[in-house]
Structures are given as C-alpha cells and as structure tokens.
Amino acid sequence: MKALSDQQSYEGGPYSGYDPYGQQRTPGNWAPPPGQPQFPNPYADPYGAQQGTPQQWQGQTWDTQNHAVPVAEQPYTAPPAAEPEPAFGPATLAGNARITDAQRARLEGRSPVIEPGIQPAALTALLGALLAVAAPLGSYALVVPLVLLQAVTAAGWFRLNGMWPARQGIALAFLGGLVADAAVLAAGREQAPVAILGPLGIWVLLALVLQLRSHASPDERMYGLMATVASSALAILATGYLGASPAAVSAGAAAVAVAVLVRALPMPTPVSVVVSLLAAAGAGFAVGGLTDLGSQGAALGAGAAVCALIGHRVASYDYPSRFVHFTAGVALPLAAAAPAVWLLGRVFA
Structure with missing residues (x-):
C-alpha cells in the first residue's frame, strides 16, 4: 500500500509530465499540465495536421522555378563552354594532359612567341662586350667568358625544350664545350675546324649511347636524344x-x-629587325676600323647579327619562361653567331 501511494504521489507531483522512455506520451501529443504557460512544442509532428494533403511552401525559394518538370523527365543539356575553356589533349596511357599555353594561343589566334626583353638583352650585350674585350688579350683570356657562354647555352637549351631537370644532358653538353675548347687551345687556331668537329662527332655518339641505355619510352628517348645533340652542338660550335x-x-x-639591344627596343618587328641589322653593321664597321678588318667589319657584323637574331627568335618561341629568357635568351644569340664569326673572319682575313 505504501508503494502504491508513493507511486500515486509521484505521478501527481511536479515531475508527473516526465516520461524518459516515451511509454506514456509521444512528442506529438505532449501538452503541459494545466496552469502552466503554453509554449510551442519543437517535437510536434510537422505533418500531423496535414496528413493526406501535399505540403504548401509559402514564398519563393530557389526550388520554385527550377522544378516545373520532374528531374527524371528533363533532357540533359551540356553546360555552355566558357571563353577560352580549358581543353585537354588526346588520351594517353598517363591520362589526359592539358594543352600548353602555346597550343591555347594558337587556337585563339595569338602568337606563341614572347621575346626575352631588355634585361636578357643587356646580359647578352655584357657577355658580348667581354668577348670583344678579351679577344685581343689572347686565347686564354677569351676562354673565360666563352666557358660562361657555353654553360648558359647548355642549360638554356634543355629548359627551352621543357626538359628540366636534365642534369646529365646539361653536364654532357657543357663537357663537350670544354673538350672542344681544350682541343682548340692545344691544336691552335689553324686546326680549329678539326679540333671542333672531332668532339662534336664524339659527343653525338655519347648522346646516342646514353639514350639507348635509358629506360624511358621510345618517344621520350628520341626527344632526349635530339635535345642532347642540339645542346652539345651549340656548346661545341661556340668554340x-x-x-x-x-x-x-x-x-x-x-x-x-x-x-x-636594338632588337629589344619597343618597335614593330620588321622595323626592329632592319634597324638592329643596320646597327650591327655600324658596330662592326666601328670595331673593324680599330683593327685590321677595316670596312669589312661591317659585313662581318651584319652576318653575325643575322645568326644572332635567329638565336634570339628561337629563344622566344613557345611561351618560354623567365628562366629560359635569362639562359637561352642570353646565350643563343652569341652561340649561334660563333660559326659566322669564324667563317667570315677567315674570308676577310
């Protein structure tokens, strides 16, 4: 009896509405005891009063205009491509590769050529001035700026071709230039053609052997072979x-x-090329007047400038990076002009 009275007093007490296990009341039909303030029940069934009727939304939402037709019945429409939408190259074993900046430029009708600019041109002029000043001092004085030219040429050519890091190829090309320098110093100027062509042939063979030992794919090996041969040839011909x-x-x-320097000035390309050739002929004439070349220095300067502008153009191709501009953009004009300087010097000597 006492237990029963205790239970009755508990149910009638202030905690009579508490049902921790939900056995007597459900969240949907809960109501506070009489005399207590009426608060909204957050646990009430929101659909209890609307059984059998569809839910009506009040006001506009993002969903009211886009679902007039069921999603399953709507035809699929591809989103429009943005201007210029990033495209992808052909499928490969490694996946789809994004197109390069140069390819995108061609698709958009823009030129993929970015010229090095005035700063690399100034470095080229500085290196050319060192060569011009060191030449009358003797071969051993001339070899100092020449070695710097060959090192920058080897590194710049590999980076221009998108191969980086390529330490073995750069080291091989630079070593070829050093061997050619040593051969010319040992044989003398009269034997320079043989001393240059000998290392060139040997280095082509070495590059071929290295690529045959590579575990890369055939296409990558061929690409590396051509880059190594071209870099070695440029470094050796600079001798x-x-x-x-x-x-x-x-x-x-x-x-x-x-x-x-003149080519880097802001002028239209045809005008810049003509003015730079005329300026080069004038510089060759001026320097030739101080030596035994005389007026023939103008022809030599113009011929060297033609090769230099070709090297400048090559270093500007295919959206080169800043590193390319400060390596290949600096060295290629001088390296490309070296054979013309040797040949025209023999003609006018």
Whole structure:
C-alpha cells in the first residue's frame, strides 16, 4: 500500500509530465499540465495536421522555378563552354594532359612567341662586350667568358625544350664545350675546324649511347636524344670564337651585342629587325676600323647579327619562361653567331 501511494504521489507531483522512455506520451501529443504557460512544442509532428494533403511552401525559394518538370523527365543539356575553356589533349596511357599555353594561343589566334626583353638583352650585350674585350688579350683570356657562354647555352637549351631537370644532358653538353675548347687551345687556331668537329662527332655518339641505355619510352628517348645533340652542338660550335681571329671576334661580338639591344627596343618587328641589322653593321664597321678588318667589319657584323637574331627568335618561341629568357635568351644569340664569326673572319682575313 505504501508503494502504491508513493507511486500515486509521484505521478501527481511536479515531475508527473516526465516520461524518459516515451511509454506514456509521444512528442506529438505532449501538452503541459494545466496552469502552466503554453509554449510551442519543437517535437510536434510537422505533418500531423496535414496528413493526406501535399505540403504548401509559402514564398519563393530557389526550388520554385527550377522544378516545373520532374528531374527524371528533363533532357540533359551540356553546360555552355566558357571563353577560352580549358581543353585537354588526346588520351594517353598517363591520362589526359592539358594543352600548353602555346597550343591555347594558337587556337585563339595569338602568337606563341614572347621575346626575352631588355634585361636578357643587356646580359647578352655584357657577355658580348667581354668577348670583344678579351679577344685581343689572347686565347686564354677569351676562354673565360666563352666557358660562361657555353654553360648558359647548355642549360638554356634543355629548359627551352621543357626538359628540366636534365642534369646529365646539361653536364654532357657543357663537357663537350670544354673538350672542344681544350682541343682548340692545344691544336691552335689553324686546326680549329678539326679540333671542333672531332668532339662534336664524339659527343653525338655519347648522346646516342646514353639514350639507348635509358629506360624511358621510345618517344621520350628520341626527344632526349635530339635535345642532347642540339645542346652539345651549340656548346661545341661556340668554340668557334677561339678559332677565329681576335679582330673577327671583337667585331662580331660587338655587333651581336648592339643588335640584340636594338632588337629589344619597343618597335614593330620588321622595323626592329632592319634597324638592329643596320646597327650591327655600324658596330662592326666601328670595331673593324680599330683593327685590321677595316670596312669589312661591317659585313662581318651584319652576318653575325643575322645568326644572332635567329638565336634570339628561337629563344622566344613557345611561351618560354623567365628562366629560359635569362639562359637561352642570353646565350643563343652569341652561340649561334660563333660559326659566322669564324667563317667570315677567315674570308676577310
């Protein structure tokens, strides 16, 4: 009896509405005891009063205009492509690769050529001035700026071709230039063609052997072979400055320095090319007047400038990076002009 009275007093007490296990009341039919304030019940069934009727939304939402037709019945429409939408290249074993900036530029009708600019041109002019000043001092003085030119040429060519890091290829090309320099210093200027062509042939063979030992795919090996051979050839042919006469080196290097500086000035391309060639001929004439070349220095300077502008154009191709501009953009004009300086120097000597 006492337990029963205790239970009755508990149910009638202030905690009579508490039902921790939901056995007597449900959240939907809960109501506070009489005499207590009426608060909205957050646990009430929101659909209890609307059984059998569809729910009506009041006001506009993001959903009211876009679902007039059921989603399952709507035809699929591809989203419009944005201007210029990023595209992808052909399928490969490694996946779909994004197109390059140069490819996108061609698709948009823009030129993929970005010229190095005035700062690399100034470095080219500085290196050309060092060659021009060191040539009359002797071969061992000339080899100092020449080695710097060959190192920058080797690194710049690999980076221009998108191959980085390529330490073995860069080291091989640079070593080829050093071997050619040593061969010319040992054999003398008269034997320069043989001393240059010998290392060139050996280095082509070495590049072929290295690529045959590579575990890359055939396409990658061929690409690496061509880059290594071209870089080695440029570094070795730059040794032509050692084989040329000091007067020809001074006139040709000065002409290249002036041509590249003028080419970097803000002018239309055809006008810039013509003006740079004329300026190079003038520089060659001026330097030739100080040596035994005389007026023939103008022709030598113009010929060297033509090769230098070709090298400048190559370093500007295919959206090159800033590193390319400060390596290939600096070195290629001088490296490309070296064979012309040697040949024209022999003609006008």
